[in-house]
Amino acid sequence: MQSKISISNLDFYYGKTQALFDISMEIPERQVVAFIGPSGCGKSTFLRTLNRMNDTIPIARAEGVVKIDGENIYAPGTDVVALRRKVGMVFQKSNPFPKSIFENVAYGIRINGLHKNKADLQERVEKALRDAALLNEVKDRLNSSAFGLSGGQQQRLCIARALAVQPEVILMDEPASALDPIATQKIEELVVELKKQYSIVIVTHNMQQASRVSDKTAFFMLGKLIEFNPTQKMFTNPDERLTEDYITGRFG
Amino acid sequence: MSENNLQNHSRRKIISRIMTLLTAACTFFAIGILLLIISYIAVRGVSSLSLQFLIDTPKPVGEGGGIGNAILGSAIMTALAALIGLPLGIGAGIYLAEFGNGWFGKITRFVADTLIGVPSIIIGIFVYTLVVLPMGRQSGLAGGIALALIMIPIVARTTEEMIRLVPNSMREGALALGAPQWRVTMNIVLPAASTGIATGAMLAIARITGETAPLLFTALNSRFYNGYLDQPMASLTVQIFNYATGPFEVEHAMAWAATLILVGLILLINITVRFLTRKKF
Ligand SMILES: Nc1ncnc2c1ncn2[C@@H]1O[C@H](COP(=O)(O)OP(=O)(O)OP(=O)(O)O)[C@@H](O)[C@H]1O
Ligand SMILES: [Mg+2]
Numbered sequence: 001m002q003s004k005i006s007i008s009n010l011d012f013y014y015g016k017t018q019a020l021f022d023i024s025m026e027i028p029e030r031q032v033v034a035f036i037g038p039s040g041c042g043k044s045t046f047l048r049t050l051n052r053m054n055d056t057i058p059i060a061r062a063e064g065v066v067k068i069d070g071e072n073i074y075a076p077g078t079d080v081v082a083l084r085r086k087v088g089m090v091f092q093k094s095n096p097f098p099k100s101i102f103e104n105v106a107y108g109i110r111i112n113g114l115h116k117n118k119a120d121l122q123e124r125v126e127k128a129l130r131d132a133a134l135l136n137e138v139k140d141r142l143n144s145s146a147f148g149l150s151g152g153q154q155q156r157l158c159i160a161r162a163l164a165v166q167p168e169v170i171l172m173d174e175p176a177s178a179l180d181p182i183a184t185q186k187i188e189e190l191v192v193e194l195k196k197q198y199s200i201v202i203v204t205h206n207m208q209q210a211s212r213v214s215d216k217t218a219f220f221m222l223g224k225l226i227e228f229n230p231t232q233k234m235f236t237n238p239d240e241r242l243t244e245d246y247i248t249g250r251f252g
Numbered sequence: 253m254s255e256n257n258l259q260n261h262s263r264r265k266i267i268s269r270i271m272t273l274l275t276a277a278c279t280f281f282a283i284g285i286l287l288l289i290i291s292y293i294a295v296r297g298v299s300s301l302s303l304q305f306l307i308d309t310p311k312p313v314g315e316g317g318g319i320g321n322a323i324l325g326s327a328i329m330t331a332l333a334a335l336i337g338l339p340l341g342i343g344a345g346i347y348l349a350e351f352g353n354g355w356f357g358k359i360t361r362f363v364a365d366t367l368i369g370v371p372s373i374i375i376g377i378f379v380y381t382l383v384v385l386p387m388g389r390q391s392g393l394a395g396g397i398a399l400a401l402i403m404i405p406i407v408a409r410t411t412e413e414m415i416r417l418v419p420n421s422m423r424e425g426a427l428a429l430g431a432p433q434w435r436v437t438m439n440i441v442l443p444a445a446s447t448g449i450a451t452g453a454m455l456a457i458a459r460i461t462g463e464t465a466p467l468l469f470t471a472l473n474s475r476f477y478n479g480y481l482d483q484p485m486a487s488l489t490v491q492i493f494n495y496a497t498g499p500f501e502v503e504h505a506m507a508w509a510a511t512l513i514l515v516g517l518i519l520l521i522n523i524t525v526r527f528l529t530r531k532k533f
Contacts, residue, residue: 051428053424053427053428056420056423056424056427058353081430081431081432082430084427084428084429084430085429085430086430088428088429089424089428091421091424091425091428093421095419095421095422095424095425096425097422097425097426097440097444098422098443098444099443107426107429107431107439108429108430108431111429111430111431111432111435111439112429112430158425161425161429162428162429165429165430
């Protein structure tokens, strides 16, 4: 199995407070990796180190090596804009732009100049919406406001927006945490579908969800990576006592 | 116990009633004063109002006269001020909101807040020294600059506030797609804040339309139609001041009529803003 992202000895600080401790792991290509762990253990922080989204926080500082396709993204001179094109992100709270449904998806295509002409743009937007399992619901109102969509539809719109720029990795931070079971199921099906083309990392608080969608699962606690194993093994026969306690709900 | 509960309930209801009535009374008082002022101006002003009055230049007492040149002068100087003040103010506001967390931003913010509090007559004297004295005379240009200086800090601070209201998650959403910082600001943050920024800009314009003191030093006044920026220029406010301080009753009546026009114009600006900035998305 080839690894897409390779993290070694990553420490992370918010000012003087250390949030991640010496994390090393390999994220495989075209698979789904789930991050689980109690609230505040650093899942989002870790996820955001993978596309350097933490750069927007002035006090944040990362030490260590994160290689994507063999290149250290923390090396000086790294093109962060290009990195984020390659490593897409879907946030916990859906965050559509104050634009039409069409323009939301078209935005990333436009800024990256991916389309040849107008027809191509239209095609790419529709493909992204179809891949995000949203096209059928919105095809008659592509030009109306994205804020008119339901919460679940908005989240799928954000997924479509991320897919439209053709990333290689997709980071998802609890993409279904605010959604009802049906919308959640749609997103889970989508994740399983998407791994044919993309490497996916998904943060979730939902154990069943982790076991349903992921190939490998990482368990974090207090900023440390406790265990990282195939999902099957994690949920049946984990190496660590802590993992077992957490998964069986002995602490929360 | 249940009796006690009932008692509490009716007590709460009465207090809630009283508070509602109190706030309603305050609202009526505030709106009442505003309506009183506007209707008083309307009653006093409407008798001297005519098309001729809106077109004519001031004439010797008894020969009629109007405020045509003053309206034009106000329009020119306000437009000039907006032309200078809006880009600078909005630009500064964007800087403060998106990049102004360092010491430079802090100082700029402090200076802007201080400038907002400076009485406008002091801006007038400042521009008098800086523009009028070197040019050798008062001018529409100097007036426009003075008004622009009043606008800039107001527009900068409201723009900053409006941009800060744009949720960070929206910026991150765009950054995550590989958008460079400047594009995020231009295509996501600014459109999201545009309604607020436009409202702030219009309020600033409405504010300077009503300024008199800084124009007395800088643009002075003129009895003629004149579009030359290097000449003294009439304005509604200064013209109102002249008419109102004149010795004759006809002049006072014209002052009221001009006031009515000024208030009407400011009202029109505000309505236009509302109309232009209706939420599309
Ligand atoms: N911007 C920030 N500044 C300072 N500390 C932060 C910041 N963001 C997160 N932290 C701290 O870092 C630690 C890890 O937070 P993080 O958001 O990564 O946790 P999480 O595992 O995603 O939690 P949750 O499951 O609740 O989302 C927490 O102690 C948190 O308080
Ligand atoms: Mg989180």
